[in-house]
Amino acid sequence: MIKGAFTVGLWTMASRVLGFVRDIMIAYVLGTGPVADAFFVALRLPNLFRRLFGEGAFNAAFVPAISTVMHKEGLEAATGFAEEATAVMAFWLGGITILGEIFMPWVLYVLAPGFAGNGGKFALAVALTRIMFPYLFFVCLTALFSGVLNAMSRFAAAAAAPVLFNVFAIAAMLGLAPYTRNPGYALAWGITVSGVAQLALVVWAIRRAGMRFTWPRLRLSPRIRQLFRRMAPALVGAGVTQLNVSIDIIIGTLLPAGSVSVLYYADRVNQLPLGVIGTAAGTALLPLVTRHIARGEAGEALTAMNRALESVLMLTLAAAVGLAVAAKPVMDVLFVRGAFTEHNAVLAGHSLTAFALGLPVFALIKVFTPGFYARGDTVTPLKIGVAAVVLNLCLNLLFMHPLKAVGPALATTLSSAFNATLLVFFLRKRGHFALDELARRRVPRMLLAGAMMAAAIWGGEQLFHTPKTSLPQFLLFVLVGGVAYFGPGILLGAFDLGDVRRLLRRRRRA
Template sequence: MLRNVMTVGGWTMASRVLGFARDILIASRLGAGPIADAFFVALKLPNLFRRLFGEGAFNSAFVPAFAGTLAAEGRAAAHALANHLAALMTLWLSLVVVVGWLLMPQVITVLAPGFVEDPLRYGLAVEMTRITFPYLLFICLAALVSGVLNGLDRFAAAAAAPVLFNLMSIGALIGLTPFVATAGHALAWGVMLSGIVQLGLVWWAARQAGMAIGLLGPIRLTPPVRAVLKKMVPGVLGAGVTQLNLAIDVIIASLLPAGAVSFLYYADRVAQLPLGVIGAAMGTALLPLLARQLRMGRPLAAHRSLNRALELSLLLTLPAAGALAMLSGPIIEGLFQRGAFDARAAAATSGALLAYAFGMPFFVLVKVFAPGFFARGDTGTPVRIGIGVVVLNLVLNLILSRWIGHVGIALSTGIAAMVNALLLAGMLMRRRHLVFDRRLRRRAWRILGAVAVMMAVLGLARWALWPVGPGWRVPVLAAICVLGAVSYAAAAQVLGALRLGEVKAMMRRGG
């Protein structure tokens, strides 16, 4: 599991670094004005569908079914299941894209109601979303093929695909802007084209693995296909509750003054670095592992895997959240404050990042706890919890946004993630599917102690070294981050939260 987590996490880290480069370029060209707001809404809609129907609900139902079929019935049966679902997904997603394209003005009215009174932002959002919406078809099919690769324990190509998204976006912003209406339109075309390229990459990888997926084959509702679809329907909310909460955030933010959507986007992009590297990697590697262990009658192995996933998540996520909380201002100023992105925008975005930092550990824990249900074929329990969490997030958004604006939206999302994680953990513990072993209980407190040491070091470093002039922001910020990382690693080793010898041994066994 550690090897697979590091494979996914390493490629995700590369994608996030390129994503920072892309967002720095977007901030300097678009700032936080109406074009930026419109593009971020245009990006949000296909991403919402992708995470709900592609990576979320579908993968939570498909990956355990594919991994279990592969282990029990062989490659031929698993290949047939993937082919039948690919043909079905191609058909219905094509219909969704056509309907969405025709009804886009009405869709934007629902997704960003605050834009209706601003003709410029509304018109731009409709145009750009029509360009980006076909991305939904290609990226959901890429998610299906990625699920096949993950079920085969081949994680590299699927994890590398988002790198192409960022490269295409950067290339479009630089190369297409002179030929289209705005830089936002150029970005929208880059998003759409990246979906085609990502699908091509994972399809080629599956073919190399002997699992070439037929996207236009006959549609057959076999019993295994119906079983996946049955589990997928409730999984739309169970696996995608975070994405539904983020969609609610956009709806509420569109009602706030111009720039709120952009402030939340930039802050979320920074928070997504640890979330993607740790949370997505952990959930991706853990789900097929648990599914195989449970299908093969090894509940104790599944128990150990879940405890080690929790330990690794806490070891990596808590310091990331603490660092973002301590350095929210310097991070935003160092990364984005240039060109059209001024000091006011930096201050507003850093407030949102501070709020997102609070919820970060809980976002990752949801990614760890959810496979405990999905691997057992239970998508209903996360649905029931998810519905309550979505309602809670909406209520908190309406209340807190009145008092602290867009920061209240980010804080509401974090509180909702906390409640989601606690309820999922409580249900797993009640069913005896999650029991904290002695190693996890012993090390959790030591991890918290190491995080406290790191935050004290970062606080002193910020007081001594920040603020600085524009030319020194990036190197000084990098130095502070290195200092924080070294202090955390040293404290974790001294307190016993981390044993370097154990990591080396696991890496040798994994290699």
């Protein structure tokens, strides 16, 4: 699991770094203006479908299913199952894409109600969404083939595919933007083409892994019916965080101009550690726990979840403290240039603080959810997810006027904490999860180290208080925070460097 998480995390880090380069370019060119607001709303719709139908619901049902078939019946049976799933998914996604293109204006009346009173912004959002919407077809099929690769314990190509998203978006801004009406159109075309490139990469990787696909006729076999029965409730259960963010965008369109862009930039910074740590751990944990359960190894499955929880909490706690305490310096260094002003950085920094406070629970949801999916239970996360979405909507309505753009971010954090709490409650109630002795000793000491880190960064900010944080000052904050967190953490026994050394020795031997 550690090797798989390392591979996924490495490629995800590369994707996130390139994503920041892309976002820095967007901030420089668009800032938080009307084109930026329209583009980010347009990007949200295909991304929502990608997270729900691709990375979320489909993987939650498909990876355990194909892992079990591969383990019990072999590669040939798994290939047939994957072929049937491909045919059904392609048919379904094609229909969604066609309907989306036809009814896009009505869809955006729901997704961006605040744009309806601004004809130019609304028309631009419709045009950009229509260009980008076919991306969901290609990227959801990419997620299907990525699930096949993950079930075969081949993580590299699937984790590398999102890098192409950023490569093509950056290339479009540099090469295509001068020839379009505004940079938003260039970005939209670059994203759609990136979907084709991602699909081509994972298909090539599957063939290289020894699995030979043929295109079967469309049919609903018993396995496919079972797959989609499990997938349906997981649409909400696995994608609740994305649904919460989408509610944030809807509320954002009703707030003062620029709020959608402010929320986007804050969420993008927050997604870096979440994607690298939480998604990587969840991706590697699901097939591992599924294999242990299939073999009747309940103790090994519990141990894997405990070690994943420790690893995720160790890293996300540091990221959460750093981003929450130093939100304004982060925004200064990353985005303040061109059309993105210091005032924009202050607003985005406030939203980032609210998002970052929930970073550990966002990531822990990725750890706890496989405990249900590996046992074929997608209903319980569904029920919890529905409750979390309702809570998020209520909190958004409560916070939107007094807190402005901070309100949606804080509502997402609180509803995600509610989600994680109920997930672990039901796992414990069923005897599927409990903190072992090692985790009970380490977790409180991690929290103490986090408090020391927060105090150190806050003190550094007070000592070097300036209107705009420079890069050397920011790097100093990072150094001080890292020493204040990992130093006491090691001395207190919250982290075990021996685990890291053993991991590196295993990688060298491999």
